[in-house]
């Protein structure tokens with residue numbers, strides 16, 4: 001069938017600058033550039049370009065420019081380029097459209113409509129360079145009161161503390177599975193977690209044995225496919241996360257095609273090599289809060305009540321009521337993953353249209369749990385499109401205890417958000433298990449980049465806390481008085497629980 005789709009990008013080469021070094025030919029995993037020996041020239045097939053910018057960044061003489069194709073369909077407010085191309089693609093393939101990474105639609109990003117407070121005159125700020133500011137974060141069930149036994153000069157804690165995670169920064173790495181990513185990426189995240197005193201999450205694909213040495217910093221996931229789950233796996237992690245849903249594809253399962261299931265991935269997932277790894281949409285043993293409670297307590301039993309159990313859900317319309325049920329089911333941590341949450345592959349229609357912004361979900365869940373007097377029985381992790389230290393601070397002021405970052409960590413490693421993670425050809429060697437392409441990612445360098453990112457954000461978090469006169473992140477949690485909204489309706493402000501700027 002003849003293609004009726006206009007190429008989205010045009011790749012231009014400055015022939016006077018080009019030295020025919022062929023680096024672009026080697027670097028483009030999509031086969032755009034090729035060398036014509038007869039003419040001694042590099043030629044290009046722009047229609048294959050995905051705008052990953054690998055060739056642009058690697059060209060030693062800056063000879064390449066990638067532009068949006070100026071030949072657009074006739075301008076139409078309703079029938080935009082994206083809708084026309086989607087229809088043409090579906091007319092040619094008969095398939096659901098896939099995409100990678102998170103929703104890129106212009107749904108309101110509430111972080112950009114929220115501003116933070118700062119001390120002026122009557123309450124002094126704290127200088128984070130000269131005075132200590134605590135951002136260590138404990139995640140898990142907290143006791144309502146503490147009882148001590150005083151015996152002469154000895155004071156001992158009588159209250160039995162529940163198991164919890166202790167992170168030196170409120171930034172953890174989100175679940176990303178081995179299979180969606182390669183082992184280099186997992187290793188970089190594991191080392192970064194250890195270095196920063198935080199946690200990585202192995203996602204639903206099991207934990208590769210070579211990463212067991214980082215297990216004190218690992219959160220192991222139990223998803224609907226139960227890949228890689230056995231007693232050893234459950235006990236090796238610092239915490240266990242039950243994945244009910246994720247922000248990029250709420251309500252649907254996952255699929256890793258058999259051709260990507262190499263021997264190593266098969267071993268980690270505990271499935272035969274070369275077979276499709278299908279995660280069902282529901283957990284086939286969970287149809288109610290009572291069923292969830294059974295799984296939570298089965299996992300607690302299996303780990304002798306030594307590990308906090310997290311439950312991850314996508315942020316959806318009634319997250320507050322669901323979260324209340326999850327607390328009552330015995331979870332120690334709830335992860336809320338908003339509509340901007342990313343993934344290796346998701347149906348585009350689901351990714352862009354299902355779920356709600358994380359800002360509204362966190363605020364409503366935190367408020368509901370406070371109203372019910374059960375907020376201290378659980379920690380909340382906000383996830384899905386956290387872009388900066390300011391987003392982290394705003395998330396905690398809205399009611400989160402900590403955040404997960406996924407996309408930001410991958411961008412730190414090199415990802416340019418081309419959204420072609422599902423193709424297996426990730427030009428930065430991240431979302432691919434192809435051995436040759438994976439070798440593009442140097443785990444040593446990737447780990448250092450991620451550590452630098454977390455360190456920079458942690459410094460900025462301390463600066464923002466200091467500016468607000470706070471010496472501990474604990475005082476920020478759910479402290480919405482420190483936030484003001486701009487350009488939001490009364491209803492939005494009410495759900496967020498923040499006042500209008502100027503009030």
Ligand code: SF4
Pocket residue numbers: 011027028029030031032033048049050051052053054055056066427
């Ligand atoms: S796909 Fe990436 S590497 Fe290939 S031409 Fe386009 S920008 Fe360059």
Ligand code: SF4
Pocket residue numbers: 052100101410414415416417418419420421422425426427428429430431
């Ligand atoms: S991980 Fe790779 S394929 Fe996915 S968006 Fe980033 S650069 Fe593109």
